[in-house]
Amino acid sequence: MNFTLTQTLVSRLHEAAIPLETREGPPPCLQVAEGQWAKVAQIARQEGLRLVAEWASEENGAFTIHAAYALGAQGYALAATQLGQGVEEFPSLVPHYSVAARMERIIHDFYGLKPLGHPDLRSWIKHDSWPEEAFPLRKDFALNGPLHRHEGSYPFIGTEGEGSYEIPVGPVHAGIIEPGHFRFQVVGEQILNLEERLGYAHKGIEKHFESRDAVSAARMAARSSGDATVAHSWAFCLAAEQAAGRAVSPRAAHLRAVLCERERMANHIGDIGAICNDAAWVFMQMQCQRLREDLARLHHRLFGHRLLMDLVVPGGVTRDLDLDGIARLRDQTQAVAGEMGELFKIYEENTSIRERVIGSGGISTQDAHTLGLLGVVGRSAELDLDARRDAAYSPYDQCPPQVKVCRGGDVSARLWIRFQEIQTSAQLIEKLLVDLPEGGFQEPFQAPAEGSWGFAVVESWRGEIATWIRFGPGGRIQRCYVRDPSMINWLGLELAVREVPVPDFPLNNKSFNCSYSGHDL
Amino acid sequence: MQRILRKIIKVGTVTEPLGRSEQTIEVLGSELDRVIRKRFQKSLAIRQVDAGSCNACELEIHAMNNPYYDLERFGVHFVASPRHADLLLVTGPVSRNMEVALKMTYDAVPNPKMVIAAGDCAVCGGEFGCTYATVGAVSQVIPVDVLIHGCPPTPTDLIRGILMAVGLPE
Numbered sequence: 001m002n003f004t005l006t007q008t009l010v011s012r013l014h015e016a017a018i019p020l021e022t023r024e025g026p027p028p029c030l031q032v033a034e035g036q037w038a039k040v041a042q043i044a045r046q047e048g049l050r051l052v053a054e055w056a057s058e059e060n061g062a063f064t065i066h067a068a069y070a071l072g073a074q075g076y077a078l079a080a081t082q083l084g085q086g087v088e089e090f091p092s093l094v095p096h097y098s099v100a101a102r103m104e105r106i107i108h109d110f111y112g113l114k115p116l117g118h119p120d121l122r123s124w125i126k127h128d129s130w131p132e133e134a135f136p137l138r139k140d141f142a143l144n145g146p147l148h149r150h151e152g153s154y155p156f157i158g159t160e161g162e163g164s165y166e167i168p169v170g171p172v173h174a175g176i177i178e179p180g181h182f183r184f185q186v187v188g189e190q191i192l193n194l195e196e197r198l199g200y201a202h203k204g205i206e207k208h209f210e211s212r213d214a215v216s217a218a219r220m221a222a223r224s225s226g227d228a229t230v231a232h233s234w235a236f237c238l239a240a241e242q243a244a245g246r247a248v249s250p251r252a253a254h255l256r257a258v259l260c261e262r263e264r265m266a267n268h269i270g271d272i273g274a275i276c277n278d279a280a281w282v283f284m285q286m287q288c289q290r291l292r293e294d295l296a297r298l299h300h301r302l303f304g305h306r307l308l309m310d311l312v313v314p315g316g317v318t319r320d321l322d323l324d325g326i327a328r329l330r331d332q333t334q335a336v337a338g339e340m341g342e343l344f345k346i347y348e349e350n351t352s353i354r355e356r357v358i359g360s361g362g363i364s365t366q367d368a369h370t371l372g373l374l375g376v377v378g379r380s381a382e383l384d385l386d387a388r389r390d391a392a393y394s395p396y397d398q399c400p401p402q403v404k405v406c407r408g409g410d411v412s413a414r415l416w417i418r419f420q421e422i423q424t425s426a427q428l429i430e431k432l433l434v435d436l437p438e439g440g441f442q443e444p445f446q447a448p449a450e451g452s453w454g455f456a457v458v459e460s461w462r463g464e465i466a467t468w469i470r471f472g473p474g475g476r477i478q479r480c481y482v483r484d485p486s487m488i489n490w491l492g493l494e495l496a497v498r499e500v501p502v503p504d505f506p507l508n509n510k511s512f513n514c515s516y517s518g519h520d521l
Numbered sequence: 522m523q524r525i526l527r528k529i530i531k532v533g534t535v536t537e538p539l540g541r542s543e544q545t546i547e548v549l550g551s552e553l554d555r556v557i558r559k560r561f562q563k564s565l566a567i568r569q570v571d572a573g574s575c576n577a578c579e580l581e582i583h584a585m586n587n588p589y590y591d592l593e594r595f596g597v598h599f600v601a602s603p604r605h606a607d608l609l610l611v612t613g614p615v616s617r618n619m620e621v622a623l624k625m626t627y628d629a630v631p632n633p634k635m636v637i638a639a640g641d642c643a644v645c646g647g648e649f650g651c652t653y654a655t656v657g658a659v660s661q662v663i664p665v666d667v668l669i670h671g672c673p674p675t676p677t678d679l680i681r682g683i684l685m686a687v688g689l690p691e
């Protein structure tokens with residue numbers, strides 16, 4: 001992991017005469033006074049830093065607010081501010097980073113800490129039927145604590161004016177999709193505003209972590225978002241291994257990357273098919289679904305799981321590849337990439353699909369930058385971000401991927417990036433398997449010392465996943481925070497579909513393909 | 522167009538006969554009698570409800586419609602509204618925030634109706650169990666007829682479970 005940015009941030013804060021302490025890590029963490037919390041964010045914004053995440057933790061009855069910042073090749077920097085005993089409010093970062101809005105609403109929901117200056121403190125994950133005084137992530141709240149239900153309502157943003165009306169959708173959607181609610185304000189068939197209401201898939205994952213050791217918690221991390229199970233497990237394991245001060249063997253690192261790239265290919269292929277299907281082009285859907293199934297079947301054969309779940313564990317991976325497995329994996333990867341190349345040509349020639357996707361749901365580079373949109377969505381709007389290159393975690397430090405970006409920020413651009421990334425992943429898999437180092441693939445995981453912490457990011461197919469972990473006594477997790485890229489990209493979808501006709505919403509939604517589960521945890 | 526046709530001809534038909542299933546399906550309750558099976562006339566409309574899954578089950582449910590499994594050849598199709606459905610296919614450990622929506626969806630399905638709980642979470646709460654955030658098994662909230670185990674269940678398991686529920690010859 002690359003924490004070079006910490007030094008840059010330290011010198012900027014010194015110039016601004018902000019007193020701070022650096023807690024040496026790994027990873028290093030800047031401690032600032034509560035009163036300076038928003039000032040740090042202001043300086044970070046001026047310096048062009050991206051806010052990766054903001055979260056809270058509790059220790060001995062007092063609370064700490066944490067934030068992670070990033071800046072391209074300089075990597076990442078962590079900051080924290082400790083609130084005094086009995087203090088239950090902190091300065092909001094929303095005036096500087098609008099992307100903090102939902103993360104702070106979650107802190108408010110789960111810890112009962114009030115972000116001062118936050119413009120919208122409606123409950124977010126904690127729906128209206130929850131008792132207000134229940135704060136699930138506080139230490140005095142039991143994982144299986146019963147909660148009574150009461151009546152409540154959620155005030156959605158409305159519109160007034162002749163001809164405008166509202167369309168409520170969900171939480172049970174028309175397709176085979178995760179649960180969530182969308183409230184559209186519409187005039188004619190044009191969307192004026194989309195307001196998302198999420199939290200329906202909240203399963204208490206962060207609370208679950210706190211009763212487990214790293215090995216058991218890895219199973220929970222693998223289920224943060226099933227379609228990105230490898231990437232979530234990997235981010236969790238990297239953070240835990242960093243806290244333990246141990247790195248996995250080079251062979252394990254290579255195998256993890258191979259699994260993660262295969263996951264990227266499978267999901268990109270699935271998404272391309274599904275986007276085309278939403279524009280009624282079934283041919284592409286069927287071809288892509290077929291290829292995706294081919295990948296899943298080989299995964300089952302070589303690794304024992306079609307979606308590669310629970311393969312990445314603290315200390316390495318649970319399965320090795322023999323020579324025959326390597327050959328099969330290489331052959332299929334190249335064959336599938338070849339077919340996707342062929343399908344790309346067909347896609348480019350097909351004017352009816354192009355007509356639907358070009359210009360639909362565009363996001364400006366400025367907006368994408370302001371929010372810090374991640375993964376395919378960010379790169380399709382010229383944001384040159386990729387944690388594989390920027391965080392330089394092993395094995396990508398030896399073979400950084402060539403990051404493709406493009407202009408437009410519309411559905412077409414998001415499709416194009418996916419087609420390109422399938423090829424990049426195929427090249428990476430080939431390289432990783434040809435250079436697969438000899439040696440062990442799994443070592444027993446030594447429980448980290450009490451108080452040790454780790455922060456890791458992994459570029460999932462959806463974008464950067466960030467995981468922060470701190471251990472308590474006996475190897476138990478004291479707190480583990482996960483930030484799925486969907487936490488950021490859902491905001492992008494709200495922006496993208498303004499002025500889009502309602503029937504094009506599914507097309508746009510699919511081209512973002514945010515995770516409900518990963519967001520709600 | 523030429524390229525599309527060439528691709529279709531080259532790939533050909535990949536649909537397969539249904540493979541062997543492992544012991545992953547349990548039929549519960551007495552509702553699954555011949556009368557109900559007969560009433561569906563060998564055609565079944567499914568409404569899928571995600572009651573807070575991690576979305577892995579959804580990937581495998583989608584896979585049932587890929588050209589290898591081609592679920593529709595058995596007369597089974599997914600519908601957009603519970604009011605058009607004969608069967609609810611429920612995944613997830615029933616998050617607290619989905620409990621009411623799941624009950625409402627069940628009530629909206631016309632009688633006679635069936636429910637399949639698909640995936641370990643829906644069967645027993647799975648990795649998430651019964652907590653402040655999740656109810657656990659789907660059967661805690663609505664009556665369930667068939668259980669399909671697996672994390673997630675494979676498309677073959679899912680298809681077998683569905684065919685078993687409706688009594689179709691495989």
